[in-house]
Amino acid sequence: MSWAGKILRVNLTAGTVKSEPLNMEWAQAYIGSRGLGTKYLVEEVDATVDPLSADNKIIWATGPLTGTMASTGGRYTVITKGPLTGAIACSNSGGYWGAEFKMAGWDMVIFEGKSAKPVFLYVNDDLAELRDASHLWGKSVWETEEIIKKGLQDPLTRVSSIGKAGENGVLFAAVVNDLHRAAGRSGVGAVMGSKNLKAIAVRGTKGVGNIRDPKAFMAATKAAKKVLAENGVTGTGLPAMGTQVLMSVINEIGALPTRNHQEVQFEGAKDIGAEAMATPRKTDGKKQLVTNQACFGCTIACGRISKMDEGHFTIENKPQYRGANGGLEYEAAWALGAANGVNDLEALQYVNMLCNEEGIDPITFGATIGAVMELYGMGILTKEQLGIEAPFGSARAVAFLAEETVNGRGFGKEIAMGSKRLTAKYGHPELSMSSKGQEFPAYDSRAIQGIGLAYATSNRGGCHLRGYTIASEVLGIPVKTDPLESKGKPELVKAFQDATAAFDSAGLCIFTTFAWGLQDLSPQMQGACGEQYTIEELAKIGERIWNMEREFNNRAGFTKADDSLPPRLTSVEGACKTGPAKGKFNELATMLPLYYEARGWDPEGRPTAATRERLSL
């Protein structure tokens, strides 16, 4: 067990909220969170639906381990058809909201239709009702959370909401909870906004109590926590340095995409990484990094809490940004910094706060600015259009364009489309560093072969979190593979993708996999849910989920041609100019057919009948 066994179904058009039993057959086969939420979506939504129409649905789903003492067991996933990509969108978040929702006695909530006026869903254990949100519309994530808590006179309420970006339909708008934890990618926030749904406020006092074998579960979680504590990455590196520990490592191996992937090493990397955050500033003698922070149940605690230099130009006369706040993670620091050639750490933290405050994905935003700056350098975009001079390296431009984007002003309305649509509009689609319309994160696929295949085949578009082969190719987890070698990577990518789907679906954080494999997940799942969750079964479920997502995309119109990388990354002309990977480009054309074969797909990238049968699809 350990599923609550109940879900909420909210029809926003009719204004109704209903409780229904969880489909336990699906729960057993797809676990929860990412897998189970996606199963509901693909069964209920036509894959060809317009993502921003009332016919699309959006689901908040927890896993069976969400809200338990399993380390990192606090996550939830937002699942919908994504407006940025047109593919399956599935973004998960930590913080405390997911556990609170599960403790209120629900596994997931499905929203359908569209409300005529702004509303928020209020859940307090069994009570679940739609409430007017006119007073919240136009407010930021931070304001929304505060107003809801004050209105309810309940500081213990947890809120998952959108800011102005989601309301304005920014195609990479995020859903944010607990001030600075986000279901960040693929524009799930824009779908929420399109339905006039502002927030879900939750108070859960029932708890998660139906653990199948409490004694076995507690022993398994304790043993697994010991593995995390004794591992160099999860026990020492991440709590001390956060994911930002990667900045210098990735730059050294020549895999740090710089200035819209024109280069692979950034001369300013040292100014924007973990060491810079922990070094006293010249201006005020204080460090940007204040402390680390955990999400619910997490014994790693990689989160950053930072404090800006009060004299920095970005926050003159803006006292709301002076306190401690959610700090830079590696992907955000890269996207806002290296991708644009900007090395002003304070400016990056300011924009990072804006992303959380109004709810946008810093990766897609930063990467889109990279494309804007390249177009500016080519003379295609001008100062008059942008409202500011925007050469690579301009911190002022990044900060100004971030303000324009989150507030829906000026050229910000065009940035809101993401890089694929923007570069196409200005006649240079090849400058969008994306796959399936979603921008790549902070690892260059010319210097790290496997991650390029993982980007190209990711079901939600360019993304590192669907198969983090960096673990193997760079960090040697669980075994070291050569990042410059494409041989063996199709099988490696498949194994990472399948295992990740299982972890995501259990309700745990993927960062545990720096130390854990399915052998660590299995006993926890067995203790909580059932004996059937062996290592083999979890891998099979992961593969089933992957294929289910793939088939949704295929039905939505995606083909083999969409499993692609931009020419800059796959051609001799674009090859790495410096570093250990000098002269390398991504060998996707070689890897892709082998990947299809390893997956049991036909040469067009469609699961064969035999594969479908083997996975009970």
Added chain:
Amino acid sequence: MQKVLHINADKCTGCLQCEMACAFDNYGTFATAKSRIKVFDFHHTGKKVPYTCTQCDEAWCLHACPVEAITVDKLTGAKVVNETTCVGCKVCTIACPFGTINYVQETGKVQKCDLCGGEPACADACPTGAITFIDANWTGLGKMAQWADKLGNQPTAA
């Protein structure tokens, strides 16, 4: 030797493992809402602070109780609520200067930390050592050792 819960807020990450462990030990369910230890998250400073009953020697709650439902566990020194005696009058919740004894509407009784009979689940679950269960007479030992180290083990200034 009597032991007490000792809190070092600087080490707290806000993971709430302590709250879950407390609820699980007392109610068999993972419910932070039922925990007798609470972690407070002060966003504007980044500080996370766990807080629970310190087991006062002359406990206000114990003296205020009109039905003598709160007694001292001789083994641990904990002030323990006897649920069968408690009438839910809540006078103890008013008397306690620290807010660490609270009413539970589901049971109609009050609850507070009872040190889990001598093996506090919160301290056991804390991954960072922010909550420890140590010798009551020597809660300052760790800090003393740090300062002693500074006094005696640093290279002498030239």
